[in-house]
Every structure is written in C-alpha cells, then in structure tokens.
Amino acid sequence: MSTKVFCLLLLVAVAAVQGYGHAFSSNHISRHDGHHQIVHGHDHGHHDYYTHPKYEFEYKVEDGHTGDIKSQHEHRDGDVVKGGYSLHQPDGSHRHVHYHADDHTGFHADVKYSTHHIVPHHQ
Known part of the structure; x- marks a missing residue:
C-alpha cells in the first residue's frame, strides 16, 4: 500500500514540476536485513526474534523555481x-546539520549556518 501512495505522490510531483521548468529530485534507499537472532527471556518457553537493524538512505531536492533546495x-x-541534512533557508543562509545517536551517548547534533555575502556593484 505504501508503494502505491509513494508512486501517486511521485506522479503528482512530476506533473506539478513540468509546469514550472527545471527541478531535480532523487533518492536512494538500501536496506540490509540481518539474520534473525533468538533472544531468550526469563521464561524458557518464550523466544523473541530480533533482527539487527541496518539501513542507509539519502535524498536531494533542487527546485530553482521555488528555491526549495535540500538534502x-x-x-x-x-x-x-x-546522518546529516542541509537546506537553503528563506533568508538566503544555508543550514548544515550533522548528527549521531547511540545507546551510550544519546543524540548529538552539530548545527552550522553559512551565508553568501552579496557585494553590490556601484556605477
């Protein structure tokens, strides 16, 4: 079902973009299903099955008409x-965020902003 919804949204996005000129969008998803491991609980007759979670994904959007640029x-x-993400903000600056999380240290994010200085030409 989610594949059908994704395809429908993709079709709507492509139709909308065709009316506005050049835009670019891409994505990549890799899922690595691990081997099931049996985890024994206190009750020896009960078994929980656990799969080692492993995946990676990325996406990028560049729409020059709307200025929507992110990854x-x-x-x-x-x-x-x-992981990390980057986006162009409405004020012209760029936000870059790199993050990591684990069971030992929790969630940490490094957020940086950059701007491009515009130098006016005087005539």
Whole structure:
C-alpha cells in the first residue's frame, strides 16, 4: 500500500514540476536485513526474534523555481545512527546539520549556518 501512495505522490510531483521548468529530485534507499537472532527471556518457553537493524538512505531536492533546495542522508547499523541534512533557508543562509545517536551517548547534533555575502556593484 505504501508503494502505491509513494508512486501517486511521485506522479503528482512530476506533473506539478513540468509546469514550472527545471527541478531535480532523487533518492536512494538500501536496506540490509540481518539474520534473525533468538533472544531468550526469563521464561524458557518464550523466544523473541530480533533482527539487527541496518539501513542507509539519502535524498536531494533542487527546485530553482521555488528555491526549495535540500538534502539528507542517514545510515544505521544496530543502535548507532549517523546522518546529516542541509537546506537553503528563506533568508538566503544555508543550514548544515550533522548528527549521531547511540545507546551510550544519546543524540548529538552539530548545527552550522553559512551565508553568501552579496557585494553590490556601484556605477
């Protein structure tokens, strides 16, 4: 069902973009299904099955007409998640965020802003 919804949204997005000129969007998803591991509980007759979570994804949008320019990437291996995202903000600055999270240290994000200085030409 989610694939059908995604395809429908993608079709609507493509139709909308065709009326506005050049725009670019891409994505990549890799899922790595691990082997199931049996985790024994206190009750020896009960078994929980656990799969080691592992994935990575990235996407990018560049729409010159609307100014919507952003990207994100993330990968997870077990309980460790690392990633980042970048976007152009309405004031012209760029926000860059790199983050990581794990069971030992929690979630940490490094946020940086950059601007492009415009030098006016005097005639």
